[in-house]
Amino acid sequence: MSSKSRRFQVHLATSLFGVLALVVFLFIIALLVSVPLLQGISDKSEVTRKQLLPELVSAQRNALKTEKIYAYLQAIYRAQNALDERNLRLEAQVLTQSFAFESDQVLLEETTALLASMREMIRLRQEQRQLKHLSENLFPEPLSRAELATQLLFSQLQAYPISEVRSERLHQLFSTELRQSSPLWPEISDYVQQIAALNDQVDQIYREALQRQEQLASYLSSDAALKTQELALEIRNDVERLGRYIVYFILIAACVAGVLLLVFRHAVQFPIETLVRGLKAIRPDSPVGVELQPVFFKELDTIRHAIEDYSQMTRDLHQLNAQLHALSQQDGLTGLANRRCFDTTLAEEFHRALRHGQTLSLLLIDIDHFKQLNDTYGHLIGDLCLKRLAEVLQHYTQRAGELAARFGGEEFTLILPQMGLQQVLEMAERIRLEVSELNFDEVNRAYPDLPPLEMQVSIGVAHYLPGDHLDQESFFIQADKALYRAKAEGRNRVCEGV
Amino acid sequence: MIKIILSLLLGLSVSWNVALAQPLRIATEGAYPPFSYWNDQGQLAGFDIEIAQVLCQAMQRECQIQAVEWSHIIEGLEQDQYDLVIASMAKTPERERRVDFTDYYYRSHSIFVGDPSRFQEVSAEALQGVRIATGRDTIMSDYLQATYPLSELHLTEDFEKALDLLVKGEVDLVLSDTINILDFLQSDAGARFDYLGDPLISDLLHAKAHIAVRKGQDQLRDAVNAAILQIRLDGTYDLINRHYFPFSIY
Numbered sequence: 001m002s003s004k005s006r007r008f009q010v011h012l013a014t015s016l017f018g019v020l021a022l023v024v025f026l027f028i029i030a031l032l033v034s035v036p037l038l039q040g041i042s043d044k045s046e047v048t049r050k051q052l053l054p055e056l057v058s059a060q061r062n063a064l065k066t067e068k069i070y071a072y073l074q075a076i077y078r079a080q081n082a083l084d085e086r087n088l089r090l091e092a093q094v095l096t097q098s099f100a101f102e103s104d105q106v107l108l109e110e111t112t113a114l115l116a117s118m119r120e121m122i123r124l125r126q127e128q129r130q131l132k133h134l135s136e137n138l139f140p141e142p143l144s145r146a147e148l149a150t151q152l153l154f155s156q157l158q159a160y161p162i163s164e165v166r167s168e169r170l171h172q173l174f175s176t177e178l179r180q181s182s183p184l185w186p187e188i189s190d191y192v193q194q195i196a197a198l199n200d201q202v203d204q205i206y207r208e209a210l211q212r213q214e215q216l217a218s219y220l221s222s223d224a225a226l227k228t229q230e231l232a233l234e235i236r237n238d239v240e241r242l243g244r245y246i247v248y249f250i251l252i253a254a255c256v257a258g259v260l261l262l263v264f265r266h267a268v269q270f271p272i273e274t275l276v277r278g279l280k281a282i283r284p285d286s287p288v289g290v291e292l293q294p295v296f297f298k299e300l301d302t303i304r305h306a307i308e309d310y311s312q313m314t315r316d317l318h319q320l321n322a323q324l325h326a327l328s329q330q331d332g333l334t335g336l337a338n339r340r341c342f343d344t345t346l347a348e349e350f351h352r353a354l355r356h357g358q359t360l361s362l363l364l365i366d367i368d369h370f371k372q373l374n375d376t377y378g379h380l381i382g383d384l385c386l387k388r389l390a391e392v393l394q395h396y397t398q399r400a401g402e403l404a405a406r407f408g409g410e411e412f413t414l415i416l417p418q419m420g421l422q423q424v425l426e427m428a429e430r431i432r433l434e435v436s437e438l439n440f441d442e443v444n445r446a447y448p449d450l451p452p453l454e455m456q457v458s459i460g461v462a463h464y465l466p467g468d469h470l471d472q473e474s475f476f477i478q479a480d481k482a483l484y485r486a487k488a489e490g491r492n493r494v495c496e497g498v
Numbered sequence: 499m500i501k502i503i504l505s506l507l508l509g510l511s512v513s514w515n516v517a518l519a520q521p522l523r524i525a526t527e528g529a530y531p532p533f534s535y536w537n538d539q540g541q542l543a544g545f546d547i548e549i550a551q552v553l554c555q556a557m558q559r560e561c562q563i564q565a566v567e568w569s570h571i572i573e574g575l576e577q578d579q580y581d582l583v584i585a586s587m588a589k590t591p592e593r594e595r596r597v598d599f600t601d602y603y604y605r606s607h608s609i610f611v612g613d614p615s616r617f618q619e620v621s622a623e624a625l626q627g628v629r630i631a632t633g634r635d636t637i638m639s640d641y642l643q644a645t646y647p648l649s650e651l652h653l654t655e656d657f658e659k660a661l662d663l664l665v666k667g668e669v670d671l672v673l674s675d676t677i678n679i680l681d682f683l684q685s686d687a688g689a690r691f692d693y694l695g696d697p698l699i700s701d702l703l704h705a706k707a708h709i710a711v712r713k714g715q716d717q718l719r720d721a722v723n724a725a726i727l728q729i730r731l732d733g734t735y736d737l738i739n740r741h742y743f744p745f746s747i748y
Contacts, residue, residue: 065745
């Protein structure tokens, strides 16, 4: 169990909440920036639609109407008769009156003034026509010769449209002699002068009216178009700005995402990978437990602690298991392998011998007259004898693969791989000798009235040679029979199985 | 079950189509040149009639136009004898209580017409005892009754009759719409007469011509408004306008 801990640690949940708050904050900022812009765009387009566009349309309509007034002015100026003039004036009047709907006072005043000019021009023309009508009575019948010539010239003059009657024309037509000779000259001259003067007046009014109309037209070129253009530009700027903000926002979001990814990799992904590696590295038989570096997030650190604890626990369990296993293979009294272990080992060794063509020897060792020994000295001494014998047998099975086991009761067994028969027999003989020479002075001193304790063993030997047609069971029976023979032949001896 | 529902739906859609395919019934006056009159061939003609026709086209509906006497024209609309009144009708509070109005489709003024040598002033004082004719149940008659109580008012069936009275010398003045009078003044019968005074710009004479629909026919009213906008923007309106008047009357 590790007690390491990082100085600065954070809850994963808290960090996630922080990230979420950051994201929400970013969105709110984006919203705060974009909503007024969008609102502005919407407002401006609404102003364009509801105010400027109608203004434009109305300005255009009014411009067309004032152009129409210009046309009426020209037409009235050129009209040759009263009826045309009247009809034109009536139309112009209706047109002018329609400006009363507009709230524009200047427009109304100017067009009314223009209508007045038209009326004035018509009035002057009317006057001219009356004069012309009167002048037709200038020549009394019958005419003198000179008068005839004058009349001819005068009718020539009268044939001109009334607006063309000018004093210059009079001087062109009438020669100096004619002027002096004609008695009617003063009247003709007076008449023409009057008409011409009226023409000058009409011209004057016409010129002024045209000027007025021109000024009105330029006044009407409303600034709605300019405003619309400005608004359209502003809208475009707003949209571009909005677009830029969106790009910034995306860039910031991308940066934040990148940083978050890095943080995630270093604070979450790598630690998790390390933890998983640590988990995988847990070995039951490793001498030390897994130890991991503390990590940033507390939740992950908890996992780290759990892994370290788990590693420790696995190791403890393994040790316990090993102890239990050893216990299950051991004879409690003598400390030699027990019957179960013997069975397993014999099977393994016999199999190995068969497989590798090696020799295998099996010794069955039985204490002679053990029951009698027990009866005489008691079971505790019996147990002592078993232990002493076990010590001897233990001594003879030091190499790998060799096993000394307590087969049951007073019977013991040795498994000896890869030994020659002679060798084995000699070893058995040595064992028998050693056992018979065992020193029991302590027991004899404790029991002075009993005969001295002696222990002898009978040994049956089975030897497997490669090529023998023998199975494990027969192999064991061979040893068992050999032991039986040793007993039968008088005990305290070694017999070889056949 | 499904078949029954399907046939019901089919029946519904068919009846819906029939409803759409039914011609739009339109009433006009027929006695208000140049907006609405009977031409030499005995057919209804005029600005109102042509506007009605292009509005129907814009709404993709068939049109049935009939002339109705002015004094009964609102009554007929209320009684479902027709769907729209396109008759140069001004919006007044009294009319608005009985029918709904669309946006305006033209604007005009009212003005006195008479012998210019006899009348220069047209104030209520100046016209004391003067005989004035105008159409019955019109904004002009309302205006005269309210503003010229000391004049002698002659209310006629329509404006043509009022102008007839003027020509016959049975009245001295007629109050009518400038554009309506223009036609008269440019005719031989009207040669003696002229517009008198300035056009009358009074709230009572707010002469914007609207189309009337039955109360609550909002769907139809909106469709007509959309159609008015459409013909104004696509130039159809200007085309008709030019045909009747030398300048825009919108």
